[in-house]
Amino acid sequence: MAAVSSGVERPVESEPEVLSAGHRIARHGKATPYLFLAPFLVLFAVFIVAPAVYGIWISLHDYDFLLPNKPWVGLANYQDLFSPGGRDAGDFWQAMKATGIFTVLSVPLLMVVPLAVALLLNRSFPGRTFFRAVFFTPYVLGVAVVGLLWRYLLDPNIGLVNSYLDQLGIHRNLPWTTDLPWAWVSLVGMTVWWTLGFNAIIYLAGLQDIPPDLYEAAEVDGAGRWQQFLHVTLPGLRPVLLFVLTVTILNSANMFGQSFLVTKGAPGNETRTAIMLIAETGMRSFRMGTAAAMSYVLAVVLLLVSLLNFRLFRIRGESS
């Protein structure tokens, strides 16, 4: 464990004393601000700063925490991930691909469907609060309950979904949890069901922040429903859309519970996500050096995606 000092060393440069209006008295002693900061800084140092550094250290070793010797291997754990035919390269990139597929499939749906639901709820009608709560309920149940429930509903042989499809004469025994593309349909579908309410509520708040007179002005200009949506609603929601997009991408890239509970990574390892592989490698095989290296590679990829995101939004914002 890296020794955790109480906070971080004080930088030498101090800020220029800016006296804002109304500061005429010594407001507090020198130590006071640090006392306010201290509790958080301890947690921050121990659980954010230290692990970030420690993780790099781990990734440079063949680190099995149950074995006495943890040999230094330099960048070998990283090289292994980038050399074709490396022990973990195949698994890792397949898992990255799985995470990518899941993200690409789920993010658009999690952007669009909740928006549709929010538009539906964005009017006053009896029972609105009730319906809003209904759509949010799966999110408060948590992924464990949702995973257990859908594992059962989607069971190829005894699940409710297949038996209804069967009764409707549509199809017999679709392999919802064991074959592609069905497994992805299941995982994405249940994720939408689980988290739709969360995004919908954020959209709803955004919609209610759009001034009504903008719609009135648009209507005076003869804009129809659809044009109002395009020229008033969407631009008004831009910051909210960016926020939802960022959070949804991060959450999708973090996907673990759904695969872990519902498909167990099957068929083969096709639905084993990157997080699942990292957890298996680090916490089940105890090959923590490799797992840490995988985490850093995934984090860098995510960072690039996030940056791209902001850029795209900015460009789009400037052009509109």
Added chain:
Amino acid sequence: MTDFDTSLFLSRRRFLALSGGAGAAALLAACGGTSSPVTAQAPAGGNGGSAYSGPNVSLAFWNGFTGGDGTYIKKIVDDFNKATPNVKVTMNVYQWADFFQKVPAAVASGNGPDVGAMHVDDIPTNAARNIIVPIDDVAQALKLSEADFSPIVWQGGVYKDKRYGIPLDSHSLGLYYNKAVLQKAGLDPEKPPQTGDDYLAALEQIKGKAGVQGHWMTPFPFTGTFQFESLLWQFGGELFDDGITKATFDSDAGVQALTWLRSLVTKGYSPANVGQDADYIALKNGRNAFNWNGIWQINDLAGISGLQWGAAPIPKVGTQNAVWANSHQFVVMRQTRPDQNKQAAARYFINYVSQQSLEWAKSGKIPARKSVLESAQFKALAPEAQFAKQVDYVHFPPQAPGIADALALVDTAVNQAILGKKQPADALSAAAAQATKVVQDNAKKYGG
């Protein structure tokens, strides 16, 4: 363990109302106020557990007996607790996959159990990682020797010349069949097919006459991998070479074995996407005729009223008889704060249970001890005795530290081939190439 969190045992209607609080006991054990600090993990007591007369202690016993066998182990533990007032054993049951995710970490962090049960292929890994401790003294106290056991079961408990496991049983794969389905197809329900050709012919007849897909082929480790391994050995193959330096399950024998299993799907004797345990449920519901499953299912089937079922050795599909088997062994966990009394009590508990082999056999296991195996009482347990016929040609998984990571790749290959994602040969060669890297890494890491 495996990539998939699959369950070794099916649950049943009779639930295990387990005596609980074991977690708390484990915690208490970890922070045991009475523990006398001992610097090294000294073998306790000195009597190897033939008796325990120390102060009251509680022991946490974790295992993976989630199926019908759980009922029996619980009975044995209850009997022990009644007979031994100064030792209280609390039991926790996990699915094996969860067990091997939690136990090493729990032991290393001082929150682990005192006693556990493991398979022979898990022993080297956990011995090398210092999760379990040598218990040669227990074997001596029990006056156990190789003569009492089948050699493989006896040797399975040893790692680097030290004994870590006391054999409890051996358990193999067997052929279960639904007599009603066989009758419907016009087959003799007392003569299940015992060769590969007869087996396929029977499946064809069952498909035609009874309209039933007769061998649901599961793509999951339980028991898809065990079926593959059995056939690999039947065709004369091996999982790894002698020194476990190279994976060899992609040999011709392996390809033949996996191709044969996949053909059950392509010929329509099995649905294409069998869910976890759906093969077994279908057998019980009469939608499946044959199921190669662990002998631990005996009690579950016996508990279903009106179900007409039979048990037999698995058919000889390849060139020789062979069947997958494994053995449960008792192990003693390392304690971060060694407590002499606990260690002595743990040994006494193992000693006690080891002598209850016959009770254990009723849970659908082949007892480890020859004396019990040859007893009239055991022979009276009909299905178990059927499976015991296979005893001379059982094959066990290879033993080497870290082998689980390599065996997990076999699971993946079987899964891909049975689901038709890859040709058997391709699935096996990709998995074998990676498995070879894994065993070579392990050899480096654990020093051979």
Added chain:
Amino acid sequence: MRSRSSLLGRSGFWIAVALLTVVFVAPLLWMLSTSLKTNPDATRQPPSWIPDPFTTSGYQPLTNLTSQTPVVRWFLNSILAASGNAALIVVTAALAAYALARLDFPGKRFFFGLIVGTLFIPAFLFLVPNYLIIAKFGWLDSLWALILPSAGGAFGVFFLRQVFLSLPRELEEAALLDGANQFQIFTRVVVPLARPALATLIVLSFLTNWNDFLWPVYVLFSPSNFTLPAGLSILQGAYTTNYPVIMAGAVVASVPVIVLFIAAQRHVVESVARSGLKG
């Protein structure tokens, strides 16, 4: 948007709402129905919505507190962990945010930059090192493992600093003239003014902790210490095909949450809504 009150539009609207409601409610009712069935009945084809025979045996392995699957206990553990975590976050973040928003001190920019710089680091990066850190402290297999690590996260500080900056300063100035010290100003002036924001942070932290799955599954070992996510995943393992028991576990895990949610619905929804507008 003002709705056009055409009959067609209105009935289309209600059909959409009804369909959505069915999609959201039916699975939950199925969960409840299955939990009251026998196992053969739960796997029967075609499935029926009414348990026949009706039985509560699925709940037996769960409700007994000394059993190995004490779902009620897991539930309490989950509540404890999520509440403890939310409380820790709101207290430490509020104190730190106050210093960053209202006090002057050397290194302020540096600290703020450092904290905000970690805002977008995904949590999985810390999975392995935090596991080892928690192990060093001896907190594996205890609720501390769930309460502490995420309290180091930057979101709370960032969020509350924004809130505090937007508060009017007059009251604080007045308190200062009355001779109050900074801590008194913080507790008596700022905290009451920021109460809705603090409630928001509590709700969001609680929900995040409640919904976390990966971490509890790997840091908890003993059934008595499990939270719901860790416990339910073990439950699925142990009762693979016993759907009544698994669904009973899900019901026991869900009902109190739904009740709590209904009670605090307004707060929860507003909190989530607010989080988006700060983005």
